[in-house]
Amino acid sequence: MEIWKHPSDVPSDLANTVVTIGIFDGVHRGHHAILAKTVAVAQEKHSYAIALTFDPHPRLVHNPDEKLNLVSSLEDRIQRLESAGIDAVYVQHYDLSYAELSPNDFIQHQLIDELHAGSVVVGEDVRFGQHNSGDGVFLLHEGTRLGLDVYLIDDLCDDDGRRWSSTWVRELLSKGDVGGAAHVLGRPHRIRGIVQHGFKRGRELGFPTANLTGNNLGEVPVEGVYAGWLVQKVPGTDANVYLPAAISVGDNPQFDGKQRTVEAHVLGRSDLDLYGEEIAVDFIEWLRPMVKFDSVDSLLHQMDEDLRRSAEILGVPVAKRVDPKSVTAGINLHLPR
Template sequence: MAEFLRLPGYANIPAHLRGAVVAIGNFDGVHRGHQAVLSRALEIAAEMRLPAVVLTFEPHPRAVFRPDAPLFRLTPAPMKARLLEVLGFDAVVEQPFTREFSSLSAERFVAEVLAGGLGASHVVVGYDFHYGKGRGGSPETLAAAGAAYGFGVTVMDAFSDEGGEVVSSSRIRVLLGEGEVTEAAGLLGYRFTVKADVTGGRKLGRTLGFPTANMELAEEAGLKHGIYAVRFRRAGGTLHDGVASFGRRPTVEENGTALLETFVFDFDGDLYGETCAVSLFGYLRGEVKFDGLEPLVAQMKRDEEEAKTLLAGVRPLSELDLEIAFEELADNSE
């Protein structure tokens, strides 16, 4: 299989990817609703024996139009690309979204981006897809444009969960902000995962018997502060169970920067500088200010045991979840 590509825009697309089946959208979260669109694109690509490509936009358009209201990105570009690769796409086109690009008319978007730049053979979008200046293009105008330019168009209906409620990125953000990571995983179809560099810290955890891998998440990260049962993936792919704290460490520091601090089970080594991923499996409790280090350590031991118990019983939610949060753990246990 050819190497998965992250392309910085629709210009100069490699020859072997021209004429692809193209799924278009922001796809923040790559949740089950997005996966319905993406899966249909992959099916059509297989039927037509063509490559499958995702056209998405960076930064998220809201960051351009509403810079004063930072958006909690569920899947920043690198994580989104990884998920799309696992799903089976050949490439993602990360089109720079600027004021200039947003001023393209709907007609020019089709002519220059889809027909000219990508040479799309077929396009798959969601029911609420709009494009071009002022969101002037709709699924209906896209279908008409496709007929004129010679590419097919498939529009997917809204995807609802088992309770009949539409799955959306905004709904998942609310759940994560409330610590409802299990319910969020049900909508995502995989465990919510963050990826960041491991940074140096005060090394207090090491002196307490709980050395942690510290990560600074984006300032707008909307995760609820507290303690989580997690799986920690190193840059090389090895996977470990762990327990993580996300918050400001009120017992040992006043008004500290919010950090994700993971105590990795059965690991003794140096992780500084590595880009690692943490998948959230369960919210154990809120962040608490303890009266000294002794009760803090006692609670950390209880957290460790609770996390181990929770993680011992988890099962993959999907093939995507298996790849992201389970695959290497099985290999390591042999």
């Protein structure tokens, strides 16, 4: 799949492309239908299927003080669009100057002149142009005038009639319902970050962890302990390794922690060296709230149970806590290809 960020990146010999428009945060089930239609129309017309997306999120540009964590990073968003069959993604840098583009100019200059659109596929709630003044009805009208085929896709809902949305995903994650979030997304919720050095308390207790901190991880579920997967890229390839993990989200109340972190312990492994490496964490199931225990022994007993339940949920062999002396962080791990 091709990734374009400037008009000059777009091949000049393209014609009659099929373009879909959206932020596609999370690339959830509602997006899937729009993307499937985009790909189908492109195949029918023997043309390119293009997704026009925006970075940073427009809400963060218009309301810079707003706290908004994206459900998925731009990298994950692009990967999901590729998996859906999209041929190229145009990542439009969004700023206040771009936001002043009129709906007419957006259609003529960006969709037709820059992206060579012959067809556009969008959800019925589409908004575009200055002050979001362009909508589906306007797009249909202008499409007829300009010879642009426009496909408006009805909102898709679950069996109870609720519309699939990234807002719904955030709502579920705020309750720790990562299973529900996976239902809306069509896959487990994922965050991504760089592994940082921590206080190494987990290592000392036999539970070495990969620690993620900061405000750029994405939408982190509510504090608690989860079963999930640590996803590590195989060096030099596009392949990933999925490692079963028990994951804690919180500020470590047992040791009076002050900073909220995401700590993933790969079950039974003491040989991982992940410092400075970008990893992803997939959340599968909520296990329990984050609480302070009466003693470290009580904490250890509960953590042993967390390992057992995580292994059971993930369908892998049960692993016990590791010998702290066996932890080899600092030694490169060479994963099999």
